[in-house]
Amino acid sequence: MSGQAVTLGVIATDRSPHRQTARPSAGHVLAVGSAVPVLVLSGWLLAGLPLLLLGWFRPLPMLVAGGGLAVLLCRYGLRWYGLRWYGLRQSGETISATAGQTAAVLAIAVASGVFNGIFRGEQLLVRRDPGTYAEYAIWLARHGSLPIPRGDFGGPDPALRFDGMGFYDTDDGILPQFMAGSPMVHAIGDWVAGIPGLLLVPPVLGALAVLTFAGAVARLVGARWSPLAALAFAVSLPVLYTSRTTFSEIPSLILIFGGLSLWADAWRRARSDQTPPAQTRTDQTRSAQVSAALAGLAFGLSLLVRIDGLRDVLPVLPFAGLLIALHRISRTRAGGAPLPAGVAGRLGVPLLGGLAVGALWGLTACYALARPYAEYLSGSLNPLLGICAAVLVLTAAGTALAPRLAAARLSRGSPVRWPVRRLPGVAAGLVVLVMAALAVRPWVQTVRRVPDSPEDALTAEFIEKTQEASRLPLDRTRLYYEDSLHWLFWYVGIPVVVLATLAAAVLVHRLARGRELGLLLPLAIIGWTTVTTLWRPGITPDHPWASRRLVPVVIPGLILLAVWGLRWLRARAGNSGRRRTGPLVAAGAVLLVVPAAVTSIGTAFSPVNRGEAAAAADLCAALPRNASVLFVERVTGDRFGQLVRGVCGVPAARVAFPPGTSLPLYADVARLIGEVRAAGRVPVLLAAQADQLEPYGTASPVVALRTRQDERSLVDPPDGTWSLNIDVWMTVPR
Known part of the structure; x- marks a missing residue:
């Protein structure tokens, strides 16, 4: 893959008023179709939070404000997709999506939605998180405001308790436990068709997640690989599980991987050497900046859906700072010659601005509507906030000092020393070493937690009862987190993990040599979130429940890297003189899909x-x-x-x-x-x-x-x- 993100295809549209082709290309359909979900979801959430805070989260205001913002974001986010793009090649050939590839992706997405709709769950009782999310959505749909009133019991009484599982009793009323983003989306179903409509929203979101993920793979790996990746993703048990009931993981995935797609489009436009017909270089740069801002917005809004989104998108902050620093260095270099990423550095400010707006929405919702929940998570949330603050300070300092540091480095003119020359190999080896350490972790560590709060005591009691039911040794302090990589072996298969590790090592090696810069942000998000999630999943460890932690980034991220690794192996085989690489690709496709399907078959048909x-x-x-x-x-x-x-x-x-x-x-x-x-x-x-x-x-x-x-x-x-x-x-x- 070249340093630029691959394109999905072209549409032969001439901006002249005298000539337009009547039909978009297959690549255009895939590009637009996979970008629409994240733009619509972003517009809906942008409008939804202010209206909810005002107590106006009702069908008509949301149709006007949320629908209007969704249309506006689509209008400006997609307006450049109709232009023909040139100069984007891989292995000497223009990359484009065929009609068959686009049709396959759409068919897999639709089949996923229909299948999960048929076998959907009905979790309305508050036993675990889906019940809380469902009741949260029902309340928003029918009342449009928070907090929830306590109701009339003849006055206050010390024996009355209004709190319970998933809900907190505050001075102002009852507040649900979680972030408001997912319930604001699920509420649409209740408006349309009551509880039956609410229960069908998750399968629809699951289908959109398949489409969104396939679009990200098409942009970052290649369109021909998107159907395989979509199928491997759709049959994974955690994806089936979270696409059948009211979880927050699927909307989070749409925002994060939709954001990666928008970012890939922005990078492609900024780095393209040729300007499309009837478009100036300024227009091209502006379109790239709009996509970058929308990508940042989607990343930031993931906080409104899941508070864990703060960790998932943390790499976006230093990456935006890096782009700004590269742009500043380029502007101050003698002769004005840009650095390799200097032109794309103009995307740093819009990416950071979009991230700030989305994060502001999420943090505001957390403070105004989920403060008891944040206090409950303070043991893990406060350190995360501290890490974010430290990253912000370091990013600001690095960005400010970048021109001086670069000038000082150039003035010394010192040759590249041994550690720098060895950096690519060391970085690639470190990737393999980390995954190997996670693989052997069960044999060298047993993760335990001694309960020190009422909530921890309930979790320990639950684990002990589950151990008893499964005829396991009783140890209520066990968390089983040391097995987290083996969870991935169950749900996506060992071949996916091996191929993803290979791909990550190759990409890190190339990045350390200044290549594949368009994949730096996707790899940073996938790598950071995968390692931190596997090290500390932070969830009750029974399955399939615990598998939901892997859905927003880890499983789709590893599948994306695995198909990239398969493509790399195919290219290596072709370069070595093999004329037929089809059997290699076919065997790889089987290894990517079958292990996940075998695991899923036990519960796939069991609502x-x-x-x-x-x-x-x-x-x-x-x-x-x-x-x-x-x-x-x-x-x-x-x-x-x-x-x-x-x-x-x-x-x-x-x-x-x-x-x-x-x-x-x-x-x-x-x-x-x-x-x-x-x-x-x-x-x-x-x-x-x-x-x-x-x-x-x-x-x-x-x-x-x-x-x-x-x-x-x-x-x-x-x-x-x-x-x-x-x-x-x-x-x-x-």
């Missing part, structure tokens, strides 16, 4: 949590319209508390219980019943068992859910589902 939507409807139908619901058992309150508020539309609260017990005091429940009646509302008590309600009246069943849930595997890839039985009993006190 989970089916029946939760019907259970929610049954519960809501059983509640009086003027009810105030009291949960007299903790687990039922955690699972159904926000569902009663958001879906059923009536106030709900748990009744506090003494430490060491699971039921509240009779006196507290009786007092709250009286207070609710005095407020003119109907007290309704809910619990998991009929005998828990006997002191207060005759109980009747309102929910009897019999369904399947995700497996909880700790040391093996998941290959099935577990049963899940949930009962809810109700009484209206006498």
